[in-house]
Amino acid sequence: MKLGFLIVWCPLFLMACSTDDNGRLRADIDRIQAGVYSHQSLPSGVPKSYDWYESGRPGVPLDLAGYTALTGWGQVFQENSADSDAPYVQVKKIRTYLHDCSAERWLLVQDSGVDGANFRADFANNANWASDKFNSGDGLVSRVDFNSAFHFWPRSKRFDISGFKVCGVVVAVRARSVICDDRHLCRGGGQGNLLIGLGADYWVDVLREWGAGANKDIFVGRLVLLESNFRWYFDGVGDVGNFPYLF
Template identity: 35%
Template sequence: MQVKKLPILFSIFVIAVVCCFTFRVNAQIPETANLLTTIIDDMKPFHEGIPHGVPPSYDWASRPRIGMGDNPEGSRAMIAWGQLYEAAEGNPAWNTRVEIKNIKAYMLSKQDGKWHLLQSSKGVEGAAFREDFANNTNQVTDVRYEQDGSISVKAGNGYNFHFWCETGRASIAPDDVDGIFTTAQARLKVDNIQTRDDRAKARYLLSMSGDYWPDLTAKWQERPKIVDIAIGKFKYVTKEWQAFNMTTLSPTEIIENPPPI
């Protein structure tokens, strides 16, 4: 009987080692790859597609651009945000949603030369705004809360989905801002799994951005003092998780000061 136990014990040992090794390997595989080259490219012209309903006169209609950049002008708060649009050529997919998660904001400090995490939330908050943001007109949209903590939405019929970090604004020291980096992840998701998967036809575009606010309690009515930091490239959302980024740093500065990705 003792001789027969050895193969069994050896098998248990092998299974334990393999499981442990697999866990270690899987733990090192990121959910979504984000690369320095992706961050750099997300601030290069032009957008992959034109967002529907955005007037051509808007300076971000066709390309990413820097707003206030690293110059908060006394602002003591910021918030990461993004926007989801149908593409200008139209979106024939009726059974496709866009899943969004892991919105984050980082600040590069002048004082210590390090990146500091300002905001991070698995899900996002948001609403459907007029595509041209005229009069700040917005309405509640169909938000679905997914099992992993993310949300999924649709956009269209003259409205985008404007979203932001659900943790609210973050404090900053205006004289310590040497760079800002915001990021989020998105992918296409089937709306109703009981019907046809039409994700191959979907034409959704997403971009990341951020705003400087006077402080943590400022009201929207103080709009002249609320300014955008920068607006990143609009990219087509695909079936696979993809990172969408905005940064105020130049390509050289990003390489010299890589953010925590």
């Protein structure tokens, strides 16, 4: 599916376009081109020795051989400053865009709701457990515990990149922080100390399970403070200067 470069419509057919989101998108595209991924704050539980503790970073080369599938993803942490008493995130949508240089086009390759789990903040041995999560009318809600990460990914399958020349990737997520009661009724709010970051991985193929060599990160995005109103968050890597989409 090839999407045009002259955009006069909102790609989220049931959601209003936002001037603020469009402005953030352009600022993030400029930031990605400049190679700036510094976090707004530091995540709890992530070892200081990790190369993405203070800043996100590009990963493997975009033309990496031996990997035939791609997926976007996201992760949410508490700040390392204090434990939150209302640590819930609500994720409504994730989208992954691919810049195919072989035909000089941008493709929307993933567009879905999300699933996820709580992981150790250092992701050692891929250790994870079922999070306190539930679906609401506005997306998946999950608790985010101190010194752990809520890692999420598209409900749709990975995208088969066979035949494409990947030279840029952009991931977009619509999310907010929420306060929830015992009945799982939630409203936008919180103390403003949750951090959200986006990224993307190559996988050996669309069905490969996690294991040694199964996947490589394309980029690990910067962590930014999660707001209590729904908005789009963006990150990416590579040749993204002509990313054409409005939100």
